[in-house]
Amino acid sequence: MSDARAENVERDVRNGGDLVVETLQALGAKTVFGIPGQHALGLFDALSRSDLHFVSSRVENNSAFAADGYARASSEVGVLFLSTGPGALTSLAGLQEAYATGVPMVVIASQIPLDGLGARRKGMLHQLDDQKASAANVTKSQRLIQHASGIPSAIQDAWTEAVSSPQGPVWIEIPQNVLLDPIVVPRVEDALAEPFDNPPRVELVREAVKWLAQADRPAIVAGGGARRGHAEAALLSIAEKLKAPVVSSPGGNGAFPWLHPLSLQSWVEDRYVTEVLEDADVLVVVGSSLGEVTSNYFTLEPRGRIIQIDAEPRVLESNRPGLGIRADAGQALEAIDQALSTAALAEQKSQWHGESPEELVAQTLSKVMARLDSQDLAKERQFMADIRAAVPDDMQTFWDMTIAAYWGWSCWDARGGEFHSAQGAGGLGYGFPAAIGGSVGLAAHGKPARVLAVSGDGSSMYSIAELATAKQHNVPVTWLIVDDGGYGILREYMVGAFGKATHTELARPDFVALAESFGVPARRVEAAQVGQALKESFAADGPNVVVVETLLQMFAPTHLD
Known part of the structure; x- marks a missing residue:
């Protein structure tokens, strides 16, 4: 330690790192989630003088997933500390998911000292030509703080931006010397970050209401933005006023009551549901881009007019x-709902070629079930039903990119819990670290913290090191690993496209023994026993693992003939 730094310790002089934690x-x-690093030590030393709870992951990408899960589960901002260079870069895939899904996060990355910034002027360890440029594709904005006095305002501004719709992660980086040098800035006592107001323009609401008031066959797609915007009550009111069928995207699962007579649930990948949306004379798309999954892989061809809210x-x-x-x-939706209350709606509202919308919804769901009946999917349907029956109604669940999650996108009734998956960017390894963060977030707000993570054997290997995190912090996460010996969905895609799969098969560990080596209880059960195994695991303390060796198949969204 240099003489100057030793003197700082003796005098208890505050520094830039203290300003960061005080502002937060x-x-x-x-x-706070993250992993310490050489240039970030000032941040982590300052944590020791704060009341912030730190959760140390084992891989920065998983730290980003954990901060994402924390934000989703708690409806608060996730905070992530990153070290310079390799640490910062390793987080980017996790940040891509948060950015694609609209998850509010404040990311604070360290930097090399100010006098080393530039195109490799000093060749310092971890140096990048322009580190924040690396984050430009996966964060809303990027800031470099060059003086300690700018830290509180920069973090306050970043927090405001993160929570303002469209929400998302915001990147701040602070050089090592700015974090360590003594400061004269007084202790941060208060900070305010209110989201920017983002109301609709009056003339657009008026035009939308005009279209809807005249519509005979309105329908609604509820995307993830409907959940993030807390639009559930207005969505329900509008659907009931218009008698409009509602389908939720995977991200919108939970925005509309699953068993409501107007609910097409989340069967966006079935052509029968796609045909309903195509037949609507006015289709309201709220909080969705009508992207790949929600458009049934771009097969959706609406014949009516579209109102898109985002x-x-x-x-x-x-x-x-x-x-x-x-x-x-x-x-x-609140503005549209209020205007609809005074609008003269068409007398023959929502008559779908002689059928009531409730009849249309019931018949469409019956057709979906009949299609599934024809595809020899009894094992898959029972497996998902057993998981749903075992999971308490208010438990939050976190799903990796695995066949069980693909089923969950369509068939999972979120009930009082929340359904979280990585469908935004589609990267592997999301489920378990996000569940760790989600559980920590629930506990921080005094809520029951037991959550479920679901992964395949391939995706689980991306986050297997986080068993150490779960054990260290005694996080009550039950991790269900569905082991089919490879990248199951890619295997199915390749067989469908080429008649054979190439390089999708994987050597994998004994997951039970591996979990137990971390001190995490684990068990292996048959597919038919998954429900009972989950119930018993939910009743235990701390983390645990359930492994099921089974091969699941996906449903076909159309007839196979």
């Missing part, structure tokens, strides 16, 4: 022309 606490942060202007009309309303989903 003033903004309401409770938890907080992200780049999403509007990106896949289909329509009346684009740039607004927070909750604010937009």
Whole structure:
């Protein structure tokens, strides 16, 4: 330790790292995720003088997933500390998921000292030519702080941006010397970060209501923005006023009651549901881009007019022309709902070629079930039903990119819990670390913290090191690993496309023995026993693992003939 730094310790002089943690606490942060690094030591030393709870992951990408899961489960901002260079870069795939899904996060990365910044002027360890440029594709904005006095305002501004719709991660980086050098800035006592207001324009609401009031066959697609915008009440009211069938995207699962007579649930990948959306004379798309999955892999061809509501202007009309309303989903639907209350709705509202909308929904879901009946999928359907029956109604679940999750996108009734998956960017390894963060977030807010993570054997290997994190922090996560010996969904895709699969088979560990080597209880059960095994695991303390060796198949969205 240098003489100057030793003197700082003796005098208890505050530094830039203290400003960071003081500002975060003033903004309401409770938890920080990350991994220490050489240039970030000032951040982590300052944590020791704060009340912030730190959760140390084993891989930075998983730290990003954990902060993402924390934010989703708690409806608070996830905070992530990163070290310079390799640490910062390793986090980017996790941040891509948060950015694609609209998860609010404040990411604070360290940097080399200020006098080394530039195109390899000093060749310092971890140095990048422009580190924040690496994050430009996966964060809303990027800031470099060059002086300690700028730290509180920069973090406050970043927090405001993160929680303003469209929500997402915001990147801040702070050089090593700015974190370590003594400061004269007073202790941060208060900070305020309120989301920017994002209401719809009046003339767009008026036009949307005009279309809807005249519609005979309105239908609604509820995407992830409907959940993020807390639009559930207005969505329900509008659907019931219009008698409009509602289908939820995977990200929108939970935005509309699953068993409501107007609910097409989440069967967006079935052609029978796609045909209903195509037949609507006005299709309201709220909080969704009508992207790959929600458009049934771009087979959706609407014949009516489209009203698209989204907080992200780049999403509007990106896949289909329509009346684009740039607004927070909750604010937009509330405005439309209020206007519909006084509008003269068409007398023959929502008559689908002689059928009531409730009859149409019931018949469509019956057709979906009949299609599944024809495809020899009894094992898969029972497996998902057993998991659903075992999971308490209010338990939050986190799903990796695995066949069970693909089923979950369509068939999972979220009930009082919340359904979280990695469908935004589609990277592997999300489920378990996100569940760790989610559980920590629930506990921080005094809520029951037991959660479920679901992974395949391939995706689980991306996050297997986080068993150490779960054990160290005694996080009550039950991890279900569905082991089919390879990348199951890729195997199925390749067989379907080429008649054979290549390089999808995987050597894998004994997951039970591996978990137990971390001190985490684990068991291996048959597929038919998964429900009972989960119930018993949910009743235990701390983390545990359930492994099921089974081969699941996906359903076909159309007839196979």
